[in-house]
Amino acid sequence: MTVLEHLSVESTELDALARRARWHIVNTVAASKAGHIGGPLSATDLLIALYFRQLRIDPANPSEPDRDRFILSKGHSAIGLYTVLALRGYFPEAELATFDHGDSRLQGHPDMLLTPGVDSSTGSLGQGLAVGAGMALAAKRLGKDFHTWVMVGDGEIEEGMVWETVISAPRFQLDNLTLIIDLNGLQQYGWPAAEGDRFDRSEPMGHVDLEAVFRGFGWNTLSIDGHDWDAILEAYTTVAENRGKAGAPTVIIANTTKGHGISFTSGTYKWHNGIATDEQLELARTELAELAEEGHNE
Ligand SMILES: Cc1ncc(C[n+]2csc(CCOP(=O)(O)OP(=O)(O)O)c2C)c(N)n1
Ligand SMILES: [Mg+2]
Numbered sequence: 001m002t003v004l005e006h007l008s009v010e011s012t013e014l015d016a017l018a019r020r021a022r023w024h025i026v027n028t029v030a031a032s033k034a035g036h037i038g039g040p041l042s043a044t045d046l047l048i049a050l051y052f053r054q055l056r057i058d059p060a061n062p063s064e065p066d067r068d069r070f071i072l073s074k075g076h077s078a079i080g081l082y083t084v085l086a087l088r089g090y091f092p093e094a095e096l097a098t099f100d101h102g103d104s105r106l107q108g109h110p111d112m113l114l115t116p117g118v119d120s121s122t123g124s125l126g127q128g129l130a131v132g133a134g135m136a137l138a139a140k141r142l143g144k145d146f147h148t149w150v151m152v153g154d155g156e157i158e159e160g161m162v163w164e165t166v167i168s169a170p171r172f173q174l175d176n177l178t179l180i181i182d183l184n185g186l187q188q189y190g191w192p193a194a195e196g197d198r199f200d201r202s203e204p205m206g207h208v209d210l211e212a213v214f215r216g217f218g219w220n221t222l223s224i225d226g227h228d229w230d231a232i233l234e235a236y237t238t239v240a241e242n243r244g245k246a247g248a249p250t251v252i253i254a255n256t257t258k259g260h261g262i263s264f265t266s267g268t269y270k271w272h273n274g275i276a277t278d279e280q281l282e283l284a285r286t287e288l289a290e291l292a293e294e295g296h297n298e
Contacts, residue, residue: 004066009052011229017087018048019288022261024083024096026284030276032100034108038271039153040080042184042226042256043072047084049232050149050180054240059089062116068146069135071120073128074153074182075109076273082106082115090117126159128152129179133165136177136249147243151180154205155187170218175246178239179219181210182226184258186269214251226254262287 009017021044029035051057055068072081079099086093091105098104105114109123120131132150139146152162169177187204211221222238224231235252242250258272259265262284265274276284 004056004058004064004068006054006056007052011233014045014048014052014229017052018044019261021048021080021083021087023285023288024086024093025079026262026265026276027281028079028083028096028099029274030281031097033275034100034273035079036076036273037265037276038184038186038258038269038273039074039077039182040083041260041262041265042258043074043077043080043151043182044084044261045227045229046151046180046182046232046254046256047080048087049229049236051084051088053233054236055149056146057088057117059085059117062090066144066146069119069132069148071122071128071132071135071148071150072110072118073122073132073150074125074156075122075128076125077153078106078108078110078123081110081118085115085117088117091115125153125156126161129162129165129169132179133169133172133174133177133249136169136174137172139176140172140174145176145244147176147178147239149178149180151182153187154181154183154185157181158204166214166217166219169249173247174249175242175244177249179249179251181251181253182256183210183253184256184260186258186267186272188269188272190269210251210253214253218248220246220248220250221253222250223253224255226256227260 022041025040029037057067058064086096099106100108110118110121112118112121122128129150132148136148211223214221222235224235239250257267264280265271
């Protein structure tokens, strides 16, 4: 029988898991010689907390109809999702080594037809929130109480399609839908040289009061530090407590740092993607030294 429940992993263990995940991300991308770094690293803590504390899922039954859903709309951060899915038990951590190989289940962007635990194929930015709203609406119509979570990037929300759903979701009273914005202040490139490299978190949404905008469209809003376990867990708990009561969808605006957790990748668009050298890998390993000794799925 399927058991759908969330885990109650302590913050200290979440931290160890996040370090392990960050090591997998930088190491796997280096070994596969392709993939993204900065976006997966800014999202790691949010994803670890979601999968180890919040989602009601059963890795042994990835298609269980009543499971909570998660859509990584910023699909280029696939290696971040695969890493967390592996740690959570959907497939062996060793399989991460096949990332982006032609015959692998772990393609460069998530494919729901290939990878256990992936609820929607993504990669073309802007689409995931609309898919998630469809799932949330279906849950309402079918009388099911699963929750749908979607994560977007801050560059991604420049896509117009995102806003079609931001406008419509409150009209359907989708209080079973939560959007996480990974507000890392950077996207793929910096500003043109004439304007200088700003590195001031002002790009791409720095001039927009996102909380006010979402509130204006009828959303519940939470704004947090996306690398602070207490803040993340409190926000997720608030969402859980409002389940079926909030009357409207909720957005968690998570202030993060692109490339967080490793010194040379932190805070720069230049590690949006990239292959670490052997020396850089060694440095990353040292910095993430508190790696959990044993995996959860080895
Ligand atoms: C429709 C679309 N346009 C362009 C791209 C190429 N692309 C991949 S990642 C990226 C930048 C995304 O920035 P952001 O949403 O801020 O993501 P993060 O900072 O979390 O990596 C771009 C332009 C894409 N995948 N899809
Ligand atoms: Mg970004």
